[in-house]
Amino acid sequence: MEKDLNAKLLQERREGEGSGGAVEGDEEEKDLGKKVWSEWKKLWVVAAPAIFTRFSTFGIQVISQAFIGHIGSVELAAYALVATVLLRFANGILLGMASALETLCGQAYGAGQYHMLGIYLQRSWIVLFICSLFLLPFFFFTTPILKLLGQEDHIAEVAGTIARWFIPVTFSFIISFTCQMYLSAQSKNLIIAYLAAAALAIHLFLSWLLTVKYKYGLPGAMISTILAFWIPNVGQFMFVTCGGCPETWNGFSLLAFKDLWPVIKLSLSSGAMLCLELWYNTILVLLTGNMKNAEVAIDALAICLNINGWEMMISLGFLTAASVRVSNELGRGSSKSAKFSIVVAVLTSLSIGIVLFFLFLFLRGRLAYIFTNSREVAQAVANLSPLLACSILLNSVQPVLSGVAIGSGWQSIVAYVNLACYYLVGIPIGVVLGYLIHYNVKGIWMGMLFGTLVQTIVLVFITWRTDWNKQVFSY
Incomplete structure (x- = not known):
């Protein structure tokens, strides 16, 4: 983020209500249970x-x-x-x-x-x-x-x-x-x-x-x-x-x-970051359309992506909540509260993701009959269900970390991470597995999932290694 924007944000926070030290002291006085409950309520006020x-x-x-x-x-x-x-x-x-x-x-x-x-x-x-x-x-x-x-x-x-x-x-x-x-x-x-x-x-x-x-x-x-x-x-x-x-x-x-x-530059960085994510699944569909028996493959993939799309609404809600909580705490000058809000947001979203992961593993192809009467398509959906479950599990963490990045103003960094992980790692591996090793749509999806996994690991590493005290005082 630009320095001129940063300077305008926090020039008065050390006085009165914005004192970071007072915030840190107050937080230390609370026991862990009360802190978790308080943060959880603040998270759901935005997420729900x-x-x-x-x-x-x-x-x-x-x-x-x-x-x-x-x-x-x-x-x-x-x-x-x-x-x-x-x-x-x-x-x-x-x-x-x-x-x-x-x-x-x-x-x-x-x-x-x-x-x-x-x-x-x-x-x-x-x-x-x-x-x-x-x-x-x-x-x-x-x-x-x-x-x-x-x-x-x-x-x-x-x-x-x-x-x-x-x-x-x-x-x-x-x-x-x-x-x-x-x-x-x-x-x-x-x-x-x-x-x-x-x-x-x-x-x-x-x-x-x-x-x-x-x-x-x-x-x-x-x-x-x-x-x-x-x-x-x-x-x-x-x-x-x-x-x-x-x-x-x-x-x-x-x-x-x-x-x-400065606002235009930050907006362009934000746009690049999010577009690279939103267009990722579109490429998955386009690659699938060039395969043999593409009609069944696309039907099965469309059903899986439809289910995944509904689940993503939950993940994107937590993206918004994580962004608001982290940006609010950074603005207040509280590094500990910012870190704590990240932990609570990630664990809450991950808990929901784990439940849905086992649910979709258990249901497998039975879900397909909501959308189709074709046994062939239902069987294809059953074969893709493990990948769908893995996608849902990754989606429970990755968007939250993207929300942390937005709240912290790291859009430019994450745009480069998305470009590298999705388009230089995920798609090439998907093409190799799908077309050269003949895993077909499974191979393409596996490659795309690998790209998402690498992106998630990189975002976890960036978040973990961030000096949040320095992050607070850079604003």
């Missing part, structure tokens, strides 16, 4: 609403896909293509760049520099709006891009129409991601969960009303989708600007246009 919100947001896309599937198979294929490739591409970039706000707001709030949170929020709006403008050509030229990539013409044409409907959804991410991170830094994210639940219920009703009752078809489904993404944004924006955050929101300010370059 974050997990629920991610489940709700994921559910919006599932509902849209279900109703569009009843319109026609071409529309369903086109929607799935746009949602899984184009929207995920835009989502990864904007979410990654917005995660810089987790670092800045979390540390500023911990340092008692409350007035800076509103400034950082407005700066992030500016940066993400500019980024969204650069993404627009992908949505306007979706059809020729997909035809160039070999997609069938009739699917590409419908996908181009759907992509243009998704432009307002992409711009909704600007308010959604930034307000969520701004509110989470203050542990005020219950309002986010309430709004997400309301949007999900409204979306379900409107989708039925517009596509089933009034037969508006694809436009009806997409109008409902756009409203589902924007309704929480209106609520969050009103909450932030109309008195919900009196300490941290002092109105719109021209200061938002100053010192933008």
